[in-house]
Amino acid sequence: MWKWSSDGMYSSSSANHIFCSSEFRFHPSVPSSHAHSQQKHNHKHKHKQVTVRTHSFLSSPLLSSPMEDEIQPLLNPTTASASPSVATSGASFTALLGLPPNRAVELLHEPTFPSDPALVDRAARFSVFAAAAAASSAPSPEVSPPPPPPETAKKRKDGGSSNGKAKVKKGKHAEEDTDGENKLPYVHVRARRGQATDSHSLAERARREKINARMKLLQELVPGCSKISGTALVLDEIINHVQYLQRQVEYLSMRLAAVNPRIDFSGLDTFLSATTMECGRLTIGNAKVGTELDQQQQQPVWSEVGVSDSDQMNSTINSKRPQIQLQQNQLQQFWHVDFLNTQNHLQPSVWERDTVMGSTAPHVQREEQHSLVGPGAVPLLAFDRVNPVAPPIQSNQQLKMEL
């Protein structure tokens, strides 16, 4: 059973929020048992009328005008066009009552675009777009409020009667809008108490709720926005943030361009890409190296230095970096410091580093052209599994310091 709480939110005993649909299509597969279940819930004759309606509706998809007469005294008599919707809503409500597990399928199918599932989940808790994210995570077509369907909103305009029962009843009728549908990309909007229920306003409301949900997601994404209330200010913050990020990209690209002549960026690229490409173990096959080299004019020389690393590396990557004159010992010391300072995942490779440095120190010193990326690559590449990005960058940081 569900209860209609005073604030307009309703919760049902079975977990997720159910939102009635303002527009829906009668699903022929709704069994008549739903109508029977509906009967259990209907204590009043009016509800029986609902049941009757559902029965009739089950038999005939289109609501005939006699139904309309029944509906009229119950609900605020508004437009005749809304009446078909009531019957269908009745059917859907029975479906809703009868099959709580099916509720998930009735949920709003949202376009799957909000990319962050965490944010989407949070949004789901917020508003109309409930566990559709959890329930049906299949990418669904863009949800659009359907054109005012023939069986649209029920008339629910009630202004004043605050009778609890009336409220409940009306709430129930509101619930009747719920569709027993799965898989139809319809926007399910709850028609709350005191709100217009004609098709246009319902569609608008659906749209508004969609937009509000997304605004909430954006609020969470943009730092400092959660305290702000009001769409305009939030939008302001969002715009500021987007501009800020774009300007950051510009600025950082300028900085990278300024940094560039001092380091063999191509070598760095190949090195980093190689590290990211090799999962953990770096054995640079010549073929692979060749493909990478193709794209560059300044071809970094991938030579296999015979770093006899006992464990992981058969070869190291040495790129020809004319600008880099490295003093191996100092760099190794840097790396010692660097690696010690970095996170704990570097620890397993300390021994590697020691062996590598021990082995390569005399060997590398002879060659100016060898970058210290070589020996450094070994421990770095060991981190590949853990964090291929940060350690190589740290080492290159140290490299840079040497220049």
Next chain:
Amino acid sequence: MQNTIPSKQVLLKTFLTGLRRRNITNKGMTLLERKRAIKLSADLAMASVRKEAKWSNALMADLSRKFQRKTVLPSKHRHVVIKGNKVSTHKRGARRRCAAKATAIAKCIIRKREQVLRRLVPGGKCMDECTLLDETLDYLQLLKAQVDVMRLLVKALE
């Protein structure tokens, strides 16, 4: 919902691949050219991570158009300044005459902001409100990731 939070590794890798392709270390390039090339690579990397996004496609189309022309036009985004406040106050005055309702004024302001956002997000001109917010979400995520990647790189190289 199906889109994952962009992995920075992937971004970095794509970024660097693009940078390599552009042959940045060629001595002939000036600072500005290099910067443009870097930015181009960054944008491409961003867009390629999220191929199914509308803004991504719009961005790639935009970039390819620029790239083929061999010139990198100054992005219009840079020149967008939030003038919403000024305009909206003016509008507010006008609005006050016709409708003193706060909602109308708020709607006006929101519309202005929305226009600005459309200009910011690539491909935003052709979207409706809902999609615009969706795309902004996604674009923001990727922008953040891209900025982080670039910061890492800068930190590594300096």
